[in-house]
Amino acid sequence: MAEPATATEHYNVPNALDPAFAPIRELGLEPYIAELEHYGYTIIPPELVAPPDFVARMRDAVLRVARERTGVEHALDRNGDVGVYETYPVQADRYLLYYMLFEDEVFEEWLENPVLAAVIDYILRGQAHLSSLISFVKWRDGNASPGDPATFLHSDAQGSPEGVLPATHSLVCNAALCLTDYTLEDGCIAMVPGSHRLCRVPGPGEGEGRAVPVEGPTGSLVAWLGNTWHGAFPKLTDGLRLNVTSYFCHPALKTQERYKEAVPPEMLARRSARFRRLMGVDDPMGWKEHGPDGELFIKLAARQTVKDEDTLRANSRR
Numbered sequence: 001m002a003e004p005a006t007a008t009e010h011y012n013v014p015n016a017l018d019p020a021f022a023p024i025r026e027l028g029l030e031p032y033i034a035e036l037e038h039y040g041y042t043i044i045p046p047e048l049v050a051p052p053d054f055v056a057r058m059r060d061a062v063l064r065v066a067r068e069r070t071g072v073e074h075a076l077d078r079n080g081d082v083g084v085y086e087t088y089p090v091q092a093d094r095y096l097l098y099y100m101l102f103e104d105e106v107f108e109e110w111l112e113n114p115v116l117a118a119v120i121d122y123i124l125r126g127q128a129h130l131s132s133l134i135s136f137v138k139w140r141d142g143n144a145s146p147g148d149p150a151t152f153l154h155s156d157a158q159g160s161p162e163g164v165l166p167a168t169h170s171l172v173c174n175a176a177l178c179l180t181d182y183t184l185e186d187g188c189i190a191m192v193p194g195s196h197r198l199c200r201v202p203g204p205g206e207g208e209g210r211a212v213p214v215e216g217p218t219g220s221l222v223a224w225l226g227n228t229w230h231g232a233f234p235k236l237t238d239g240l241r242l243n244v245t246s247y248f249c250h251p252a253l254k255t256q257e258r259y260k261e262a263v264p265p266e267m268l269a270r271r272s273a274r275f276r277r278l279m280g281v282d283d284p285m286g287w288k289e290h291g292p293d294g295e296l297f298i299k300l301a302a303r304q305t306v307k308d309e310d311t312l313r314a315n316s317r318r
Contacts, residue, residue, distance in 0.1 A: 020125055023118035032223075033122060040196030040228035046219030049115050049177070054106070055219045059179040061104040062135045062242055065097055076180065077239050079139035093235060094138040099257050100244065101133045108271060110244065111278060116175060119223050120248050123173040128248040130278045131172065132256035135179075138187055138241040144234030150190030150211040151234065155201045157226035158253060163201040165227045171250045172226035179242035182220065184213040187235030189222055196227035251283055260286070 024033050028048065035042035046055070059076075066074040070083030082095045089096075101107050110116065111130065120128050156172050159165045182188035190211040195202070207229050214222055224230060235241055249255060260280045268276055276282065284292050 020122045023114070024122055027115055027118055029115065029118060033119075036119075036123075036223060036225065039191070039193040041191045041193075041214065041222065041224035041230070043214055043216045044115060044119075044221040044223065046217055049219055049221045050110075050113060052219060054109070055177070055179060057106045058110065058177065058244060059242060061106050062097065062100075062137075062179060062244065065100065065103050065135070066137055069097065074137070074240065076242075079238060080137050080240055092143075093141040094136060097135040097137060098132070100135055101130070101257075101259070102262075107133060107244070108267060108275070110177070111246070111275060112272060115221065116177075116246065117274065119175065119221075120173060120246075123170050123223075123225065124248060124250060127250055128173075128278060129251050129253075129255055129280045129283070130257075130259060131247045131249040131253075132245075134245045134247070136176075136241075136243050136245060138232075138235055140236065140238050141187070141234040144236060146185075146236060148234050149208040150231040153190070153192065153202050153207045153211060153229050153231040155195075155227055155229055156224075156247065157201075159201055165199045165201065167199045170226045171253055172248065173224065174226070174245060174247050175221055175223040176243045176245045178216055178218055178220045178222065179244065180240060181218050182214065182216050182222070182241070184215065184233055185236045186239075187233050187237075187241050188216075189214045190231045190233050191224065192229040195229035196225045198229075199227060202229050248278075251280065251285075255280065 021033075024030060029044070032042040032044050046052070063074045063076075066072075066080070070081060070085040072081040072083035074080060080095070082090050085095065087095055087098065101111075111133075155165060156174050157165045158171065176189065180186070191214050192202075192207040192210050193212060195207060195210075211229075211231065213233055216222070247256065259278075260283060263279045263281060268279070268281065287293075
């Protein structure tokens with residue numbers, strides 16, 4: 001008796017059921033997508049994400065921007081200082097660097113990273129717009145002690161006033177590239193496993209006892225669904241904890257940072273068609289006195305037709 005065929009053998013093409021899954025299979029990311037679906041988050045190891053020299057370039061760019069905006073020299077082995085930087089929020093042990101895309105070409109390159117692209121396009125089914133590209137700069141919390149719980153547990157998804165979140169799909173998702181080692185003592189991200197299935201935001205203090213540290217070496221990529229409750233543990237060691245957080249949303253939502261009118265033509269010229277879609281430059285919404293831009297609607301319809309035809313061809317092979 002013949003052995004039963006696997007799903008891959010049966011359908012004979014990697015994207016027969018879901019075109020968004022083809023890059024996941026090609027890059028060997030299936031175990032991480034399984035974690036993402038089950039736990040609401042995953043951590044992809046550095047060897048699958050990007051070469052060490054790329055991660056070093058991004059870290060150097062973040063340190064340079066931190067110095068330029070604060071007026072204070074930053075180094076990995078020293079605690080941070082907000083200096084003259086005016087931003088929100090500012091806390092005693094951290095601040096955020098916003099709108100990083102236009103600060104260095106390395107951030108453009110990051111958005112073209114195949115692993116990041118595969119994961120984001122899988123979650124948002126190839127419709128993602130870049131909502132924000134931010135770096136968290138964090139250092140020792142002088143008031144924290146070992147065993148302190150995770151702080152500021154929240155969900156990235158936009159819910160109703162009652163805190164109800166989508167149950168069947170993600171409208172937003174997030175991914176943090178670790179530019180330093182992520183450990184509990186170094187104040188890593190905290191996740192509440194399975195919280196994405198609750199489809200609501202946490203109440204005050206809720207989930208603290210279930211939050212777990214998401215640890216990984218420099219170059220790891222932490223990705224999570226919009227519904228997943230997460231926060232961070234306090235940093236108990238000296239030196240900086242750095243990341244670059246790439247936040248994406250469905251085109252139906254507003255982006256946190258403005259890209260559509262701000263992205264320069266020369267940046268678009270050196271990047272892919274997918275990069276252009278992430279910037280939302282061909283999004284036909286945002287009408288003025290003359291109504292919608294007909295050419296943009298035609299482009300949108302053409303892209304959707306091609307996508308539908310690709311799916312039909314793939315499914316016809318089943």
